[in-house]
Amino acid sequence: MSSLDWMARAACIGVDPRAFYANGLHAREQVNAAKKVCNTCPVAAQCAAWAIQTGEKWGVWGGMSQQQLRQRRRRSRPGTRGKAAA
Numbered sequence: 001m002s003s004l005d006w007m008a009r010a011a012c013i014g015v016d017p018r019a020f021y022a023n024g025l026h027a028r029e030q031v032n033a034a035k036k037v038c039n040t041c042p043v044a045a046q047c048a049a050w051a052i053q054t055g056e057k058w059g060v061w062g063g064m065s066q067q068q069l070r071q072r073r074r075r076s077r078p079g080t081r082g083k084a085a086a
């Protein structure tokens, strides 16, 4: 069993990947639409953990925007527990 088997159960299978990489004038709406897909996803926790572990910098993963992922990554670094994000 691969550590990436969870991807086979992703709610975003079949969804245009561009929907998860917002840019331009409607970026906020795009991010919110992507998050709605993630909110129905049975493997959102695995997806978020993977994105944090691999340093994914762009896109919506695990129901989090790239800014939220950055904050989560900072908080998960050793020695930063409980500290506010800069």
Ligand code: SF4
Binding pocket: 010, 011, 012, 013, 020, 037, 038, 039, 041, 042, 043, 044, 045, 047, 048, 060, 061, 062, 063
């Ligand atoms: S949490 Fe979102 S981006 Fe991650 S696998 Fe599920 S639907 Fe796809």
